[in-house]
Amino acid sequence: MTNIAVVGAGYVGMSLALLLSQSNNVDVLDIDLAKVKKINEKKPTIYDEDIEYFFQNKKLNISATNSPKDAYKNKDFFLIATPTDFNEKTNYFDASSVEIVIKDILKYSNTGLIVIKSTVPIGFTQQMNEKFNTNRIIFSPEFLREGRAIHDNLNPSRIIIGGSHPDIYLFSKMLNKIAIKKDIETLFMTSSEAEAVKLFSNTFLAMRVSFFNELDSFAMSKVLSSQNIINGVSLDPRIGSFYNNPSFGYGGYCLPKDTKQLLANYSNIPQDLIQAIISANETRKNFLADAILGSGAKIIGVYRLTMKFNSDNFRESAIIDLINKLSSQGKKILIYEPLLHESEYRGLEVCKEIETFKLKSEIIVSNRFDAALADVHEKVFTRDIFGVN
Numbered sequence: 001m002t003n004i005a006v007v008g009a010g011y012v013g014m015s016l017a018l019l020l021s022q023s024n025n026v027d028v029l030d031i032d033l034a035k036v037k038k039i040n041e042k043k044p045t046i047y048d049e050d051i052e053y054f055f056q057n058k059k060l061n062i063s064a065t066n067s068p069k070d071a072y073k074n075k076d077f078f079l080i081a082t083p084t085d086f087n088e089k090t091n092y093f094d095a096s097s098v099e100i101v102i103k104d105i106l107k108y109s110n111t112g113l114i115v116i117k118s119t120v121p122i123g124f125t126q127q128m129n130e131k132f133n134t135n136r137i138i139f140s141p142e143f144l145r146e147g148r149a150i151h152d153n154l155n156p157s158r159i160i161i162g163g164s165h166p167d168i169y170l171f172s173k174m175l176n177k178i179a180i181k182k183d184i185e186t187l188f189m190t191s192s193e194a195e196a197v198k199l200f201s202n203t204f205l206a207m208r209v210s211f212f213n214e215l216d217s218f219a220m221s222k223v224l225s226s227q228n229i230i231n232g233v234s235l236d237p238r239i240g241s242f243y244n245n246p247s248f249g250y251g252g253y254c255l256p257k258d259t260k261q262l263l264a265n266y267s268n269i270p271q272d273l274i275q276a277i278i279s280a281n282e283t284r285k286n287f288l289a290d291a292i293l294g295s296g297a298k299i300i301g302v303y304r305l306t307m308k309f310n311s312d313n314f315r316e317s318a319i320i321d322l323i324n325k326l327s328s329q330g331k332k333i334l335i336y337e338p339l340l341h342e343s344e345y346r347g348l349e350v351c352k353e354i355e356t357f358k359l360k361s362e363i364i365v366s367n368r369f370d371a372a373l374a375d376v377h378e379k380v381f382t383r384d385i386f387g388v389n
Contacts, residue, residue: 162194301361
């Protein structure tokens with residue numbers, strides 16, 4: 001059996017670790033002792049029904065530790081899935097956690113392929129190989145949806161491998177083996193090209209979100225049916241009827257930071273579109289804030305801080321930006337979010353009881369409509385037309 005170390009117990013790391021541990025030995029390294037304890041107790045570290053199912057029903061060769069020395073000993077592959085947040089001050093990804101992991105791996109192991117799954121700036125992997133005088137470091141992007149990580153690894157849209165080490169072919173076979181989908185398109189390229197695939201893919205998705213949001217803003221302003229227009233536009237097979245549901249703006253962990261990083265990578269290269277995508281997202285939130293303020297409601301209820309159905313994450317959620325814009329205008333904000341255990345969130349009241357929340361709120365702002373709001377649908381402000389993420 002192949003011995004694998006997975007660094008990071010988030011969506012990417014855990015989904016890969018579980019799938020690979022069905023036929024390989026996998027050690028997960030994480031600095032969070034609570035996550036380490038959960039993994040060793042066969043409990044999920046994140047909200048994902050498939051991950052919970054795997055822990056409960058599959059025979060897995062998996063363990064966790066917070067010791068780099070123990071995790072990296074005698075491993076054939078190292079998968080790095082640590083977070084790389086966008087630093088607004090430096091205008092670049094903070095990939096320091098990835099570099100620290102690489103340094104530790106090289107310290108404890110002289111062999112084994114090092115695979116970066118974390119999203120990094122274009123050129124980062126090449127820089128790491130040059131800095132540490134090796135060719136063992138490659139980049140292989142993930143294309144996972146939050147809450148569907150296992151499903152997307154079982155049914156990948158494609159496998160992208162960037163690097164020149166001979167073991168890249170063994171790694172691609174491993175990824176193909178854990179999938180149930182057959183004949184997966186697998187592309188081999190340079191690490192910088194693979195990094196570009198990741199950033200351009202997510203920026204295109206952000207552009208698509210922004211396009212349909214601006215269509216919706218137009219329809220709202222002209223008192224037209226967004227649904228009719230979107231249906232008519234989407235029937236063109238070149239456009240397609242998918243990823244076209246209006247929202248409060250793109251958000252979440254990936255799209256905001258990846259679009260900004262791609263813009264930073266352009267540096268002195270002429271561009272207009274990438275900047276426009278980022279600007280359009282802010283314009284959309286300002287437009288919707290004005291629409292909500294125009295209702296005249298004095299108490300604005302916010303239903304859920306999460307961006308999507310079946311998510312436990314509200315990092316970079318567009319609705320939080322809306323909250324900030326509305327509260328800055330002196331409006332009383334009332335939040336209903338079952339994931340919050342505190343009575344306040346950023347100084348705003350958190351309502352624990354949904355019935356009380358619905359009664360007190362004069363207007364209810366919800367990025368995605370929920371059946372729990374059906375009895376007060378006349379109060380709900382949402383741009384959710386199709387009832388999908």
